[in-house]
Amino acid sequence: MESVETQSWLQKLEEQLNVDVDWMDPTYSKNLQIRPNDMTSNNLWVNIQMSHPDNKQLFENAVKELKSEGWLAIYNRIAVQMCKANIGNIKGRVALQVDPHQAYNTQAVLDHARAYAREFERAGIPKTRYFIKIPSTGPALNAVPALEAEGIRTLGTALFSLPQAIACSQAGTLYISPYFNAETRAHDDLSLWPNVEDPATQHTMSARIVHILETYKQLYKETGKEQPLLKNASFITPKEAMAAGEMGCHSATISHTVLEELSKLSYDGSKQPGEGVPKPVHAYRNAGPTPERLRKLSKIDPLAAADWDGKLVSTDIDYLANNGAELEKAIEKDPITVQRLDDALKLFQGGIRESMEKIEASMKNV
Numbered sequence: 600m601e602s603v604e605t606q607s608w609l610q611k612l613e614e615q616l617n618v619d620v621d622w623m624d625p626t627y628s629k630n631l632q633i634r635p636n637d638m639t640s641n642n643l644w645v646n647i648q649m650s651h652p653d654n655k656q657l658f659e660n661a662v663k664e665l666k667s668e669g670w671l672a673i674y675n676r677i678a679v680q681m682c683k684a685n686i687g688n689i690k691g692r693v694a695l696q697v698d699p700h701q702a703y704n705t706q707a708v709l710d711h712a713r714a715y716a717r718e719f720e721r722a723g724i725p726k727t728r729y730f731i732k733i734p735s736t737g738p739a740l741n742a743v744p745a746l747e748a749e750g751i752r753t754l755g756t757a758l759f760s761l762p763q764a765i766a767c768s769q770a771g772t773l774y775i776s777p778y779f780n781a782e783t784r785a786h787d788d789l790s791l792w793p794n795v796e797d798p799a800t801q802h803t804m805s806a807r808i809v810h811i812l813e814t815y816k817q818l819y820k821e822t823g824k825e826q827p828l829l830k831n832a833s834f835i836t837p838k839e840a841m842a843a844g845e846m847g848c849h850s851a852t853i854s855h856t857v858l859e860e861l862s863k864l865s866y867d868g869s870k871q872p873g874e875g876v877p878k879p880v881h882a883y884r885n886a887g888p889t890p891e892r893l894r895k896l897s898k899i900d901p902l903a904a905a906d907w908d909g910k911l912v913s914t915d916i917d918y919l920a921n922n923g924a925e926l927e928k929a930i931e932k933d934p935i936t937v938q939r940l941d942d943a944l945k946l947f948q949g950g951i952r953e954s955m956e957k958i959e960a961s962m963k964n965v
């Protein structure tokens with residue numbers, strides 16, 4: 600057995616939450632220091648991975664076979680097959696994201712999620728081994744109850760606020776993924792990134808993560824209804840990922856660069872600003888309170904608009920009614936969410952557009 604002294608940050612983090620791999624290359628996930636739980640993806644990762652030389656044959660075969668069904672059918676086939684290549688390397692589920700161009704069209708979200716589900720079935724991957732990522736807008740989340748009723752599990756993505764998280768709970772998603780560095784542009788422009796010493800207490804997104812976790816614990820206590828599991832995403836540094844463990848997130852989906860760094864750092868608890876606790880047996884039934892060190896975050900929101908009244912939104916609002924009208928209203932009132940949601944959708948739209956162009960170019964030659 601490995602001694603505590605030789606444990607890496609990655610191994611320590613896996614004790615506190617489920618570590619997921621946010622990358623689609625099977626060679627990478629196979630060789631990781633720990634066996635990842637889920638494999639997440641988005642339309643950018645699919646686009647990059649479909650151009651990997653190892654997928655040349657898969658790409659060409661899909662174009663040949665499905666040419667008459669259009670580019671999206673080909674995209675779905677390639678994406679699911681690339682998930683299949685990873686399924687043996689992970690313990691949990693693989694993930695695909697619906698077309699972000701359809702983020703405000705309930706029927707199109709339903710259609711795309713069901714088309715993925717048919718491909719997963721064809722590939723022999725059961726519903727227990729995948730989930731579909733749905734943008735956390737009013738219209739898109741309205742597709743979730745029907746999908747969940749069909750056994751197609753979902754994750755609310757592009758999520759930056761408590762109202763979006765409550766809407767996901769009302770819709771019944773399995774997971775939510777708030778982006779810790781919600782400013783997706785922060786990866787490219789580091790001047791936008793809150794580069795702080797102690798991310799758990801000082802990063803501007805930490806308070807919102809704590810609000811969501813506390814609200815879900817409260818909802819579970821009041822209703823007994825399962826709440827979405829919080830899969831934190833978009834970390835720039837290893838210490839941000841460790842902060843997810845301390846905050847009590849249930850999982851963290853981590854890029855290959857940050858996973859690499861985490862696996863090379865030796866864990867020394869005396870040098871950490873705070874430490875998470877081991878994973879509870881049941882995320883909500885056995886949930887502990889917010890750690891003492893982080894309690895002050897419950898009442899602040901550094902990202903809130905200047906006119907915020909200091910109160911967290913009520914869980915009594917029906918955010919899904921009228922095609923998600925109340926959720927759209929809440930998003931509009933929160934300039935940070937408006938901006939970040941727009942950035943995220945545009946980023947992923949760029950990814951799927953590029954895939955469409957590659958597929959259409961290839962269709963002309965077949």
Ligand SMILES: O=C(CO)[C@@H](O)[C@H](O)[C@H](O)[C@H](O)COP(=O)(O)O
Binds near residue numbers: 754778
């Ligand atoms: O699956 C998920 C979240 O559930 C991830 O792939 C998620 O899309 C990414 O972590 C985010 O888009 C952030 O990407 P990046 O900002 O770390 O490049």
